[in-house]
Amino acid sequence: MDKRNRTTNVLIVGVGGQGVIMVSKVLAQLCQEAGHDVKQSEVHGMAKRGGGVFSHVRFGPKVWSPTIPEGEVDILVALEWAEGLRWIRHLKPETGTFIADCQKIVPPFACRSRKRGAEPAYAPQTPEEIIDQVHAGYVMDATGLAANLGNARAANTVLLGALSTALDFPEAAWAQVIAATVPPKSVGINARAFTEGRAWALGGTKRIDVTASGLQKSRAEVHHPQVETVVEITADWCKGCDICVKSCPERCLRLNDQLKAELALPELCTGCQLCSWLCPDMAISVTNTPVQEAAS
Amino acid sequence: MKDTKTETAASFDVNDYLRQDRMPHFLCPGCGHGIALRALLWAVHEQGIPKDRLAVVSGIGCSGRLSAYIDANTFHTTHGRPLTFATGLKLARPDLHVIVITGDGDCLAIGGNHLIHACRRNLDITCVMLNNEIYGMTGGQVSPMTAEGRFTTTTPEGNTEPNFDACALAAAAGASFVGREVTAQVLALKTLLGQAIAHEGFSFVEVLSDCTEIYGRKNDLGASPEMMLAKKSAMRPYAYRNTVDVPFRPNALRTGVLTRTDRPEYGAAWRAMAARIREEE
Ligand SMILES: Cc1ncc(C[n+]2csc(CCOP(=O)(O)OP(=O)(O)O)c2C)c(N)n1
Numbered sequence: 001m002d003k004r005n006r007t008t009n010v011l012i013v014g015v016g017g018q019g020v021i022m023v024s025k026v027l028a029q030l031c032q033e034a035g036h037d038v039k040q041s042e043v044h045g046m047a048k049r050g051g052g053v054f055s056h057v058r059f060g061p062k063v064w065s066p067t068i069p070e071g072e073v074d075i076l077v078a079l080e081w082a083e084g085l086r087w088i089r090h091l092k093p094e095t096g097t098f099i100a101d102c103q104k105i106v107p108p109f110a111c112r113s114r115k116r117g118a119e120p121a122y123a124p125q126t127p128e129e130i131i132d133q134v135h136a137g138y139v140m141d142a143t144g145l146a147a148n149l150g151n152a153r154a155a156n157t158v159l160l161g162a163l164s165t166a167l168d169f170p171e172a173a174w175a176q177v178i179a180a181t182v183p184p185k186s187v188g189i190n191a192r193a194f195t196e197g198r199a200w201a202l203g204g205t206k207r208i209d210v211t212a213s214g215l216q217k218s219r220a221e222v223h224h225p226q227v228e229t230v231v232e233i234t235a236d237w238c239k240g241c242d243i244c245v246k247s248c249p250e251r252c253l254r255l256n257d258q259l260k261a262e263l264a265l266p267e268l269c270t271g272c273q274l275c276s277w278l279c280p281d282m283a284i285s286v287t288n289t290p291v292q293e294a295a296s
Numbered sequence: 297m298k299d300t301k302t303e304t305a306a307s308f309d310v311n312d313y314l315r316q317d318r319m320p321h322f323l324c325p326g327c328g329h330g331i332a333l334r335a336l337l338w339a340v341h342e343q344g345i346p347k348d349r350l351a352v353v354s355g356i357g358c359s360g361r362l363s364a365y366i367d368a369n370t371f372h373t374t375h376g377r378p379l380t381f382a383t384g385l386k387l388a389r390p391d392l393h394v395i396v397i398t399g400d401g402d403c404l405a406i407g408g409n410h411l412i413h414a415c416r417r418n419l420d421i422t423c424v425m426l427n428n429e430i431y432g433m434t435g436g437q438v439s440p441m442t443a444e445g446r447f448t449t450t451t452p453e454g455n456t457e458p459n460f461d462a463c464a465l466a467a468a469a470g471a472s473f474v475g476r477e478v479t480a481q482v483l484a485l486k487t488l489l490g491q492a493i494a495h496e497g498f499s500f501v502e503v504l505s506d507c508t509e510i511y512g513r514k515n516d517l518g519a520s521p522e523m524m525l526a527k528k529s530a531m532r533p534y535a536y537r538n539t540v541d542v543p544f545r546p547n548a549l550r551t552g553v554l555t556r557t558d559r560p561e562y563g564a565a566w567r568a569m570a571a572r573i574r575e576e577e
């Protein structure tokens with residue numbers, strides 16, 4: 001069938017809070033501006049945050065139904081790995097494209113044993129097994145890529161970049177719609193995330209790259225006459241809320257240009273620990289060791 | 297006093313009590329629930345409760361999700377019912393320290409009836425209600441704790457209903473330990489939570505938390521640090537009651553331990569009855 005005359009079906013899935021709706025909004029807006037008839041329908045809000053969210057986007061000369069029948073999805077975009085697997089049977093068997101973040105958000109109920117290192121009851125399939133089953137497939141560490149750019153929450157835009165390679169819209173049109181959709185202060189990071197995701201996906205039609213980065217920690221040692229103070233900040237957990245910065249009695253913390261807390265003036269830190277008590281994200285640890293102990 | 301101090305007090309590292317593979321948690325930047333979680337784990341540590349004897353039961357909400365991050369026996373139950381699950385658990389396993397984490401919507405709206413009856417029974421459970429004055433998780437609907445005049449998604453012109461005084465409610469219903477604290481006073485909060493855990497009987501602690509992302513924005517309350525500090529300066533710490541002739545902030549909500557009574561604990565009476573029946577058979 002002539003590609004221009006039929007409806008293109010894109011299914012976007014993930015869990016609450018990841019930005020599934022933003023991806024589908026951008027796509028729907030773009031299709032509309034390109035003159036297509038568009039129908040978008042979504043299920044969210046019924047899910048608890050962290051529960052499943054999905055959105056159907058259909059476009060073409062004339063779209064009748066807002067939902068995509070099973071087995072008719074042209075492109076499946078998964079912001080979370082297991083959610084992608086949940087919906088994979090909706091993909092067109094011969095021609096479907098699967099785009100997924102390898103990031104795993106393990107639901108609380110999958111955690112049946114709390115022994116250290118115990119395997120949660122989470123989807124065991126590997127990216128290699130899944131890619132084998134689909135026509136075209138991309139499994140990427142979108143969250144890691146976005147985190148390296150400065151904000152892990154831009155992972156959805158990284159995936160939009162990958163999605164853009166599978167559809168026939170000009171790159172500039174994507175960029176424009178994204179800039180108009182996201183909050184003004186995050187236009188820059190989203191533009192970078194889109195470019196990065198697009199460049200990555202242009203590297204091949206069956207690509208897997210799941211190199212996740214380890215926890216990034218910064219460590220500062222402060223020497224006092226009687227105690228050694230060590231301030232450790234886990235940048236990956238810090239959400240830049242500014243609470244530690246505004247609460248530190250010595251004003252020695254600040255947010256860096258990636259909106260992560262850092263100890264800017266270590267010589268002023270008294271080791272009072274207030275920052276670590278108030279950090280809602282447990283990102284700061286302050287330990288004080290008496291000098292004799294530290295020496296031995 | 298319960299036999300809580302069974303482990304020697306090592307210094308507290310919150311990471312010992314967190315499921316590392318679940319972190320970072322899903323709360324929005326600056327959400328007060330995170331501060332409350334850390335304070336609670338600190339109190340648990342100070343009470344010397346081994347993780348195997350700690351059971352955290354939570355309802356549904358941003359507050360309810362916190363149990364997923366705690367490395368102990370955790371039970372993420374249904375909306376409004378954590379106290380009912382906790383009641384069953386505590387009756388079956390009196391050796392466990394049962395702590396309930398609940399939200400203002402979870403505890404006082406859908407779960408309001410369960411709260412008053414749990415208070416009335418006085419079973420040895422610690423109920424920690426994280427009050428952010430809103431349904432955070434579902435996008436910011438009005439809750440029984442939303443103050444008059446505040447904006448939420450369901451009160452776009454301002455809330456016209458008065459809110460509960462949750463502590464007065466719990467005390468009137470019979471809770472034998474009732475306290476309230478703000479997140480900014482984290483040491484006081486930790487101490488209060490420790491006292492609540494150590495108390496024999498039903499203890500209710502209202503933590504004044506902040507939903508920065510929704511409530512804060514809708515009501516123009518400033519960024520997270522401002523919201524947190526504003527709460528602190530709007531309270532009347534119980535400890536200040538005798539320090540000045542003129543009452544300190546006379547119209548403000550009081551924080552600290554508000555009620556502590558010595559009523560019979562329900563579990564003991566229930567077990568005595570069970571033993572009697574068994575003997576008679
Ligand atoms: C039976 C039932 N009704 C409604 C819901 C939707 N729901 C989920 S969380 C919530 C309110 C949570 O508010 P609160 O307890 O204050 O928690 P917060 O998110 O503010 O911490 C509601 C109404 C549900 N999950 N289950």
Ligand code: SF4
Nearest residue numbers: 248269270272273275
């Ligand atoms: S330990 Fe105290 S002085 Fe040092 S950075 Fe933290 S709050 Fe500031």
Ligand code: SF4
Nearest residue numbers: 238239241242244279
């Ligand atoms: S309080 Fe914690 S999350 Fe907030 S800015 Fe500081 S380190 Fe980051």
Ligand code: SF4
Nearest residue numbers: 324327358432507508
């Ligand atoms: S919605 Fe509100 S209560 Fe929920 S995590 Fe965000 S700030 Fe916290």
Ligand SMILES: [Mg+2]
Nearest residue numbers: 399400430432
């Ligand atoms: Mg609430």
